[in-house]
Amino acid sequence: xxxxxxxxxxxxxxxxxxxxSWRLPESNPYANTxxxxxxxxxxIAERGKFDSVFFADAPALFAEVGRRPSGxxxxxxxxxxxxxxxxxxxxxxxxxxxxNDPFNLARRFASVDHVSxxxxxxxxxxxxxxxxxxxFGLDDQPLHADRYExxxxxxxxxxxxxxxxxxDATLADKASGVWADSSRVHPIEHVGKYxxxxxxxxxxxxxxxxxxxxxxxxxxxxxQFAATYAEAVFTAQQTxxxxxxxxxxxxxxxxxxxxxxxxxxxxxxxVPVLGATEAxxxxxxEELDRLIVPEYARIQLAKTLRVAPSELAFDRExxxxxxxxxxxxxxxxRYTLIVTLARRERLTVRQLIGRLGGGRxxxxxxxxxxxxADALESWASQGAADGFNVMPAVLPxxxxxxxxxxxxxxxxxxLFRTEYTGQTLREHYGLSRPSxxxxxxxxxxxx
Amino acid sequence: xxxxxxxxxxxxxxxxxxxxSWRLPESNPYANTxxxxxxxxxxIAERGKFDSVFFADAPALFAEVGRRPSGxxxxxxxxxxxxxxxxxxxxxxxxxxxxNDPFNLARRFASVDHVSxxxxxxxxxxxxxxxxxxxFGLDDQPLHADRYExxxxxxxxxxxxxxxxxxDATLADKASGVWADSSRVHPIEHVGKYxxxxxxxxxxxxxxxxxxxxxxxxxxxxxQFAATYAEAVFTAQQTxxxxxxxxxxxxxxxxxxxxxxxxxxxxxxxVPVLGATEAxxxxxxEELDRLIVPEYARIQLAKTLRVAPSELAFDRExxxxxxxxxxxxxxxxRYTLIVTLARRERLTVRQLIGRLGGGRxxxxxxxxxxxxADALESWASQGAADGFNVMPAVLPxxxxxxxxxxxxxxxxxxLFRTEYTGQTLREHYGLSRPSxxxxxxxxxxxx
Numbered sequence: 010x011x012x013x014x015x016x017x018x019x020x021x022x023x024x025x026x027x028x029x030s031w032r033l034p035e036s037n038p039y040a041n042t043x044x045x046x047x048x049x050x051x052x053i054a055e056r057g058k059f060d061s062v063f064f065a066d067a068p069a070l071f072a073e074v075g076r077r078p079s080g081x082x083x084x085x086x087x088x089x090x091x092x093x094x095x096x097x098x099x100x101x102x103x104x105x106x107x108x109n110d111p112f113n114l115a116r117r118f119a120s121v122d123h124v125s126x127x128x129x130x131x132x133x134x135x136x137x138x139x140x141x142x143x144x145f146g147l148d149d150q151p152l153h154a155d156r157y158e159x160x161x162x163x164x165x166x167x168x169x170x171x172x173x174x175x176x177d178a179t180l181a182d183k184a185s186g187v188w189a190d191s192s193r194v195h196p197i198e199h200v201g202k203y204x205x206x207x208x209x210x211x212x213x214x215x216x217x218x219x220x221x222x223x224x225x226x227x228x229x230x231x232x233q234f235a236a237t238y239a240e241a242v243f244t245a246q247q248t249x250x251x252x253x254x255x256x257x258x259x260x261x262x263x264x265x266x267x268x269x270x271x272x273x274x275x276x277x278x279x280v281p282v283l284g285a286t287e288a289x290x291x292x293x294x295e296e297l298d299r300l301i302v303p304e305y306a307r308i309q310l311a312k313t314l315r316v317a318p319s320e321l322a323f324d325r326e327x328x329x330x331x332x333x334x335x336x337x338x339x340x341x342x343r344y345t346l347i348v349t350l351a352r353r354e355r356l357t358v359r360q361l362i363g364r365l366g367g368g369r370x371x372x373x374x375x376x377x378x379x380x381x382a383d384a385l386e387s388w389a390s391q392g393a394a395d396g397f398n399v400m401p402a403v404l405p406x407x408x409x410x411x412x413x414x415x416x417x418x419x420x421x422x423x424l425f426r427t428e429y430t431g432q433t434l435r436e437h438y439g440l441s442r443p444s445x446x447x448x449x450x451x452x453x454x455x456x
Numbered sequence: 457x458x459x460x461x462x463x464x465x466x467x468x469x470x471x472x473x474x475x476x477s478w479r480l481p482e483s484n485p486y487a488n489t490x491x492x493x494x495x496x497x498x499x500i501a502e503r504g505k506f507d508s509v510f511f512a513d514a515p516a517l518f519a520e521v522g523r524r525p526s527g528x529x530x531x532x533x534x535x536x537x538x539x540x541x542x543x544x545x546x547x548x549x550x551x552x553x554x555x556n557d558p559f560n561l562a563r564r565f566a567s568v569d570h571v572s573x574x575x576x577x578x579x580x581x582x583x584x585x586x587x588x589x590x591x592f593g594l595d596d597q598p599l600h601a602d603r604y605e606x607x608x609x610x611x612x613x614x615x616x617x618x619x620x621x622x623x624d625a626t627l628a629d630k631a632s633g634v635w636a637d638s639s640r641v642h643p644i645e646h647v648g649k650y651x652x653x654x655x656x657x658x659x660x661x662x663x664x665x666x667x668x669x670x671x672x673x674x675x676x677x678x679x680q681f682a683a684t685y686a687e688a689v690f691t692a693q694q695t696x697x698x699x700x701x702x703x704x705x706x707x708x709x710x711x712x713x714x715x716x717x718x719x720x721x722x723x724x725x726x727v728p729v730l731g732a733t734e735a736x737x738x739x740x741x742e743e744l745d746r747l748i749v750p751e752y753a754r755i756q757l758a759k760t761l762r763v764a765p766s767e768l769a770f771d772r773e774x775x776x777x778x779x780x781x782x783x784x785x786x787x788x789x790r791y792t793l794i795v796t797l798a799r800r801e802r803l804t805v806r807q808l809i810g811r812l813g814g815g816r817x818x819x820x821x822x823x824x825x826x827x828x829a830d831a832l833e834s835w836a837s838q839g840a841a842d843g844f845n846v847m848p849a850v851l852p853x854x855x856x857x858x859x860x861x862x863x864x865x866x867x868x869x870x871l872f873r874t875e876y877t878g879q880t881l882r883e884h885y886g887l888s889r890p891s892x893x894x895x896x897x898x899x900x901x902x903x
Contacts, residue, residue, distance in 0.1 A: 036630075070657070074641050082567040086567040090540050120533040174527070186752075188522055188526065189521035190521075190522075206590075206591050210517070
């Protein structure tokens with residue numbers, strides 16, 4: 010029996026996911042606006058035959074700018090530049106359904122899909138950020154449930170727009186002078202609670218039909234949304250048991266909605282910190298943690314927990330009377346994950362800051378390449394993952410190390426590809442190309 | 457005395473500006489979604505040392521899809537791909553102030569400016585299109601005056617956002633662990649009639665500070681807007697006298713607003729159709745006009761004139777009782793230009809369709825390379841132009857011909873550069889880099 014291959018996504022972020030990575034002597038602290046830095050990262054990931062690279066985003070300046078590289082090139086712009094410098098690797102960008110119009114955004118993803126020859130993916134987020142709301146005329150963000158309701162309609166409209174040109178609408182008939190068959194280019198005439206959009210889209214159907222749809226919310230609304238729409242799911246899971254429960258639950262939800270559970274790929278995040286020996290890896294991790302400025306990190310933690318920074322004493326555990334998840338209108342699942350982690354391991358605020366500094370709630374794993382490969386195989390073979398969202402603590406070195414030392418071990422174990430077999434992002438993830446919902450059923454009449 | 461050099465922008469559009477260009481045997485009718493086609497065009501323009509390439513756009517599917525290649529890759533995506541394939545040429549994209557949010561759009565142009573090393577330009581349009589309105593929840597487009605009022609506030613907000621990071625805000629101080637000086641990253645706290653935006657922008661200041669601001673409206677509102685904000689102006693002018701009047705008026709308006717008139721570059725459009733002899737050029741033009749499908753073109757003309765297609769008889773002049781420009785809420789100046797052209801030359805509908813088929817109201821000029829160079833020099837030397845918006849009827853051949861045959865003549869006459877002397881788009885156009893409006897005046901205290 011052939012083992013199922015893992016899917017690997019490289020989640021890229023300036024000098025790395027560890028918040029203090031920019032302070033290392035090796036790091037370029039201007040990496041966040043340096044296109045050559047990102048082209049280099051993408052080429053390394055493609056050399057490793059990753060399924061895709063991914064950039065997170067929000068339409069607001071997050072975090073204290075003193076703390077770490079802040080502000081970034083808009084991800085669809087970044088991915089387009091990367092498309093021109095690579096051949097096969099998939100290109101996934103976050104974009105918000107709360108702070109975009111579906112016509113413009115559907116057009117943009119279709120455009121990236123065109124210029125990349127079918128390698129575009131969209132990580133659909135509702136943007137849990139009061140700061141973002143204030144950049145778009147609002148005083149505070151819309152309620153969690155309303156954001157998801159809008160997201161649902163947004164994706165619905167987007168799919169109609171991507172389908173509005175049938176695949177064979179363009180005739181290019183020079184002799185008769187008819188460029189396209191207008192009966193195969195459809196106004197979508199969408200009228201809903203949030204959007205009224207006539208269409209059709211102003212770009213012909215793209216190579217993948219739809220970009221790959223990715224989702225990362227883990228709240229109740231988020232999981233239901235993922236089960237309905239997502240083809241790949243990024244998730245933060247700290248323990249095997251939690252990851253298995255999430256995996257089983259999401260696959261079951263998808264099946265319950267009539268979808269093939271295998272058409273939803275689940276990729277927990279992992280922040281690998283590699284060393285030639287276990288001790289070396291741990292030393293690297295400690296070096297990074299020592300570079301965290303605790304005052305900055307406490308401000309961020311306090312913001313997430315909706316308390317004043319002064320309520321968090323560095324050498325005590327979290328206060329007992331934190332709000333319930335139900336009261337959080339922001340990143341519900343991130344909130345619960347952090348509080349659960351702190352309570353379970355009885356971490357002081359200082360220890361918690363160290364744990365979060367590496368991966369903002371994602372699982373940090375330090376060890377040898379063999380140990381990291383074991384960790385990945387263990388989760389994948391025990392029903393916790395179809396692959397992983399690889400979040401190097403330091404970039405580019407952490408990605409290079411992963412490609413040079415971990416991926417060869419995964420290949421020896423027949424757990425990862427040695428060459429790309431497909432051309433499009435959907436093909437890398439083993440997902441089919443959707444046909445247009447407006448496609449006419451052609452009836453052959455025997456005559 | 458050194459002559460003033462011309463500025464040349466290459467206005468690119470699928471198989472060319474002539475609506476029937478796609479029907480030529482040489483043309484790739486799928487060019488509109490073919491990134492390699494556009495990379496090739498940009499490389500040709502860069503070989504010719506054009507100041508910039510430019511793509512028009514509207515968030516709606518214009519025109520009858522049967523008539524000509526329709527739908528296109530979103531221009532900021534296209535320009536980003538081109539940025540990666542070129543070194544120096546400027547990159548100008550149209551984007552609408554009526555159907556975008558300033559936070560997202562300002563971020564996107566700053567991002568293109570970052571990835572291109574300072575080569576981004578924004579052609580600011582208010583989008584005269586009822587079809588576009590229907591893709592954004594509206595039943596009809598906002599009134600002309602309201603669109604311009606919104607555009608004014610939109611540009612104001614965008615400039616604040618581009619300025620929100622001072623140039624030296626990033627300290628990258630690894631030793632102390634302070635990445636940026638938060639006192640040099642400013643919330644903009646904009647509250648206006650159309651927008652409420654807190655800021656700051658989520659990307660550091662870009663190489664040009666602001667992208668080059670371009671404008672193309674020629675209505676009264678459009679001219680006042682251009683005089684206030686534009687650094688380059690694209691305009692459709694059919695006669696030397698009209699072009700001179702426009703040029704003089706716009707420079708005077710800019711001066712009246714306290715601007716150096718030379719900081720507004722005026723570039724009339726020209727559709728050159730080249731031949732080794734005058735007869736050959738005219739033959740080429742006639743070949744193209746014969747390929748126009750009159751029924752399609754009449755639908756488009758009727759739409760612009762706000763009449764039913766049946767009111768336009770092919771072999772008669774335009775009806776006498778057309779609406780006044782004041783009643784047009786769409787492209788006012790385009791409307792007036794077409795009606796004036798038809799009345800002045802007493803053109804039948806069929807003749808008018810031929811004239812518009814080449815350049816949609818822009819000046820078509822067929823002739824030898826020498827004659828085209830004469831035409832450009834004549835306008836520039838008589839106070840009608842600082843340069844030209846070159847709109848090849850057929851692509852890529854029309855652009856190649858211009859680069860190989862017209863540009864060398866302009867160089868012989870010392871009217872065009874032989875090498876780029878600057879790196880950024882602003883430098884190509886001889887425009888200064890704006891400093892941030894939030895820049896603190898540093899006071900040196902003698903001690």
